[in-house]
Amino acid sequence: MTEPLLSWRAGAIRKAILGFVEAVTTRGPHFVPPAERIAVFDNDGTLWCEQPVQAQVAFAQARLKHLVRTNPGLADRAPYKAFLSHDLTAIKALGKRGVFEVAFAVHAGMTVDNFIRSAKDWLAEARHPRFDRAYTDLVYQPQLELLDYLRAHEFEIWIVSGGGSDFIRAFAETSYGIPPERVIGSTVRTQVLDTNGHLDLFKLPHLESFDDREVKTETIGRTIGRRPILAFGNSDGDLSMLRYTLSGPGKRLALLLHHDDADREVAYDRDFVLSPLAEALDHAELFGLKRVSMSRDWATVFPAVSEAAPVKRIRRRGF
Template sequence: MKTNINTLFVLCFFVFFIKVSPVFAQSASNTSTSEILKSWNNTANKQAIIAYVSDVTNPKSSNFIPVADRIATFDNDGTLWSEQPAYFQFFFAIDRVKKMAKDHPEWKTEQPFKAVLENDMEALKASGMEGLIKLVMTTHAGMTSTDFEKMVKEWSKTAVHPTKKVPFTDMIFQPMLELLTYLRANEFKTYIVSGGGIEFMRAFLTDVYGIPTEQIIGSTVKTKFEIVDGVPVINRLAELDHNDDKGGKPESINKYIGKKPVFAAGNSDGDLAMLQYTDSNTYKSFQLYIHHTDAAREWAYDRTSSIGKFDKGLDEAIAKKWTVVSMKTDWSAIYPR
């Protein structure tokens, strides 16, 4: 078992019980696609997106990009859906431990499981990195890919956000859904490139975002093909294969796609390398940086937030004149309904 565990869970560990405002007033939004980027206010940022797409898809433009090279990559947590008070995948791990507990009476006295079962975050913290790895690997490995997919699907149908009390899939960003649709209408191939687990996301986010499994990239555990009782299975092993964060994002883009994106969207230091990589494209490229500025409708957090590092990403986005979206002023709606 490697110690280089996905920072996703490390971060979750520290922010799990942060109190957040239960207020979440939502603007009404019409999800019709007859108008472009309907939930975006008519600001300079919306105009910049439309100007870019119009330019690079115009065969007469010197900036024209052939369809095969129109690769658009999106971070997931904090970019396509909310990520507070912790990455949503963490709640799956917690719920999974609670569900598995009946077959593990020893967890009543064994950390970090005891802490999870007793909602004792102090004890969970005290179990340290070793405890965290045990928690992640117990809930995400040691089963076949098929069984893991079933577990996540099942979980996603009933799980609700701890404070908003709505399904996690209701907490996707309506303006970003419209952006995905708009890009696809202009023959961009849209990808998720997230620190989240690849098989976790694929189990239930394809329908939510309209992105097929083969365009969802994320962190991976090692796997092993085996034939068990005549049936071929893919077993998920308790060892990290790839941490799809920071430099891991361009690495996986190079590996899975083999092309440099022309459009990338992110919201944290973990996305900076992907944005820099996209910015180095010889084609005209576009970098979108989501700034969480809306405490009333979503959450407001900045370069000093405890959920992770945002200072380098935001500073570089501003310095390089990337398109920095303020959720409060650029978006007329946050969630689909």
Template sequence: MNQLSGIRLTFYGYRSILCFLLLSFSMVTHARTADPLPSWNSGPVKTAIVKFVKETTQKGGRHFIAPAKRIAVFDNDGTLWSEQPLYVQLAFALDRVKALSPRHPEWKDTEPFKSVLDGDLKAVMAGGERALLELVMASHAGMTTEEFAQIVKDWLAEAKHPKHNRRYTELVYQPMLELLAYLRGKGFKMYILSGGGIEFMRPWTEKVYGIPPEQVIGSSIKTKFEFQGGKPVLMRLPEVDFIDDKDGKPVAINKFIGHRPIAAFGNSDGDLQMLQWTTAGDGPRFGLLVHHTDDKRETAYDRQSSIGRLDKALDEAGQKGWTVVDMKKDWKRIFPLKKP
């Protein structure tokens, strides 16, 4: 074999290897991008989501929406992560009351604190919104915003769900994580719009959902600027500032976002007004409700539940043409296999 033939053979060999690598890379890339929602079963729900995203992001299309107006809002509890048998933030408040009880001996004889310390959750819930608000005020105030954020992070690092025995941040819904990633990749800007506390969510939403603190909207208590040891701080006060639930959600959208979203995702009657406001706008709109129907892999509940009740919104979904996720039917997997 002469030198020229050797060079040609080497060239063709390298070219074959290069072609093989490119083909392999193409096949892998195609496999990764072919289905943006792999944890969603094929059917009307998945089809509706993909159709809406394609129509609103295809340049030159009749329903194209500019990236600046591709705003989607998501409820958190029951929509992005588990909310049964009780809201995660309520579980946090109960644990905080127990941790703080040595400083408050009077709580042993004062409701609703007595029931918390006795482990009587039924009695706590029987106290209604007033009792729950009192627990939140006692457990969430009296500290700086930085101190509260650290307390939340420390609690989430250790606390586990009573049924699944996993950390709460591991009980986010895998199909919804995929949906967030899908929309993000298509130029959507996502906001969390939750009845839960804004400063309870902000310390972890970016790591878990990819949604930064400035795109988290929630209920809040008042804060006060002051100095401690010559350092400026924000102190959390035991006073309600804003409740981001029900008709408060459209108000929050107008106040904090300034644009009507084109898509809204919820799971309960607390999200009804958010979906009404979003889908009443001009142009293409999308409303989706997560219906908890899977009692085996998660918890089945709707019209009669005291937590995350889905009643009026479920009826209106049929009238307005909103998409309803049947969790048992439409989701291949509920929770991530690994930590998000």
């Protein structure tokens, strides 16, 4: 293996990560068997950029533009109007859960399989409004290296996100090497329907689980059935799972990404209503969380993108 964590600057954080992984993977007092090396990562704002809004919100906007063609009445109705006109103030006024509820509900009636195809198609074409890159080129390079490093040390890596599971599953394997069954996210209710003897799962408009705050910990218990030994988040929505991770026996590591880099990304914390960071930041030391400073700890933020290989235009399969 080449030198790990090349995009992480030397300092207390890089040292803490390397020290933790060495301790739990070396035979000795802190050794943890591979099967118990569970690592959980938040997605939006932890593994990729979530500003000015989470990618899933932009995806829902595109879906709404499609729906309004056959149902023009939607265009003047709240909250769809805010989404369609990209009125960020009105969108943010809905609050985190409210925004995601709309973002999830607009795909009701699709099969899960078609939803994932549609999300893949959108991700292949969409460009981020500020960085003018594909959203999947706005994953964080240091985190890709951390995932590789953990995998090389036989960690089992999970995403535990407030975003929709199926949306994340559309790119997590390609972008992060994380397979669908290691993605925990918010879900809408689904229904099995029989069409001429063929069974499919259809999305309903009702929120089933909004995977935020304490619910993240509860879904970790339900789905993984083991307490993680490493957790990485960036907002108060991650605080419960970070503290749950630290509450087990033996060595543990909980990391909190602080977006303090206005030059290379966006500087924000307590005022971002779609995913505020305040309590976890104010009490990081009390809770034993290690604050990762984007400006101080990351030598690079985004991966290099070859300009010689522009985003491939693919046939839209429709929403």
